[in-house]
Amino acid sequence: MRTAVYCSLDMINALALNLIATVMNWDNERATAEYAWLRLMSSMKYDGYSDFRAGVRFLESLVSWLRQFEQQDREAAYAFVQERMVYISTAEMQRIIENFIPETVTPYLRKAVAAELGIKPYEVWRTQAGAKAFLEHQRRCLFVGLSDGSRIDVLRRANSGRLSQEQVVPMLNVDNEKWKGLGKDLRGELGDDARFQDVYLIDDFTASGTTFIRFPDGEPKGKLAKFEQNAQEARKALKDDFPLADGYTLHIHHYVSTAQACQALEGRVAEAGEKLTDPSFGEAHITEGMRLPAVLPIGTSGTEDAMVAVAPSDEPYFGLCGTYYDHNLFERLEKHCKEAGQVDMRYGYANCALPLVLEHNTPNNSIPILWAETQGKLGHPMRPLFRRRDRHG
Template structure:
């Protein structure tokens, strides 16, 4: 552990009491080694302790305790190991119970009787064979999902990214027919991603048109079906399932409402039903809120550089925002994921700006890899 970094933090925080310093050192060392040092976008030679010292120093002395208390008591960090558990739990805790209920209905038995009933277990296997799993981004970690379920899901049932061309569609159809001539079409499709905070990227209605990943997938399926005709491997009126390993309550509620609206509005809808599931549902109280987090909200406003919004204005405009003080879609999350920090988290955690006419320079605690600016 970097003792120089710890002493620097003690200096910055003015921990003159040896007992306070020792207690905080122990906490910092524990959290750095167990979680925070694993953040993938720390620069070479720099880990949590060094970044925390630099981050705290940007605040005026009177504001540093508020910032430190936020990190100690409000920050939520999802580690690589925790995300892997969420991925590994997807099949046994989300897919299996749902398919068992479907199989029980087909066999005319109770769900708990499926494994002990030949007709029920065969129905379950048939439903599983007719299921396609599609990753929506790198974050879907399809490689981990596939390895965790190598004895359950075949290679031909998994597509790592959503951009599927005619050749791949044809190959998927060929493979499903090779496994069982009677299983000619996929009847269940899972779209999988790692995290959603607002649901905006997945589906939104703006400028009198539908946008987002669901609209793109629906259009892609419609075009491929029209082009490939009988060779298209997905059944008409298939069941579509949207699964995120981690979701906020805000995103879940938004997805339920927007998919309901889309179902009613889309004349070209390719799927028959749609469901929304998640591995971990973050509570509504996670986000910073007035009355509970007033001191930290004040820091978000005081140390905000509006140049951040101007740089990301095209992306932020999709959520109809006028600033980014509370993050994308004003989600105000105190959240960090091991592989990147969501832009829905408060920018004081992730933003890096030079400062100038629009506000002070912003220094990140967990630097974000930005896809939008």
């Protein structure tokens, strides 16, 4: 039975490869050369995309995707996938998550403990007192997941025995009973005066930095605003039972971040410190597990005018974005897009023009020819290569 299943999958893959060769109008020599790359990349990476539908994996999706382009544009579309697209796989994301505590949190804590004890960071673990202070400071850290992408389950498993289950929260909205429980467990371990000194807000990816905190019409919006509101309401309701220290240190960590987002977040978090009424946090630190290079976006770093200074090698890809675009996509996401000052969605949210796919979903900051699915009401029908789950519409 197992052999029959494998044979069936091989036949499906062979059929898909033959269809790709037909769609691309390849001769036998070209097809043979491309088959090796397609088999390798589909089996090693792309077949793992979580939103492929039953019976459809990368090769089948690629056939359908390529067919939407006119024959003269298919080579550019295929070249984009082969040369420009970046795909972060499950295994790669897991390594980034596993490195979060040892490579981001631990160095910070070592420096903090060393400053308290008046020693060098590398001397913290030399004495029993230093090691104890480090573990206590680590226990006073609270880790909060901002979305499903924060992969709190993976974070917990990767740090079993290092982090307490009662210092990791998988959701943004924490109810008062949970706040009380977190504080009770912390005080039970470290004493009646113990409070969380550091709070890590964790998410999978940021491209523009605009959705984390923004002030349209002067009112705060975004994930930081929601967490801040929740914390303020809980502090008012719970009083002495609220487990966060006054002026705790806020850490904003994304597993993957663009260079553009890092710069934007610095300014937006500083703005939040000024505009939020009596913010619950004090200092704020912004970190990432992997920073994507500034040259990653198609043609430009994502300026307001996404057609400025287009690299010659990227001109065909920009052409695809303009020709194979349905403005109905913008109308579906209009409210969301206008907050970023956009007039269309040719190059993705905030005109980021990313060629990026994450294994669990494709960011809307990526160019829509990768992920959009429309009927062509106001332009060209769009078929996705990696279908996106979109919470905005």
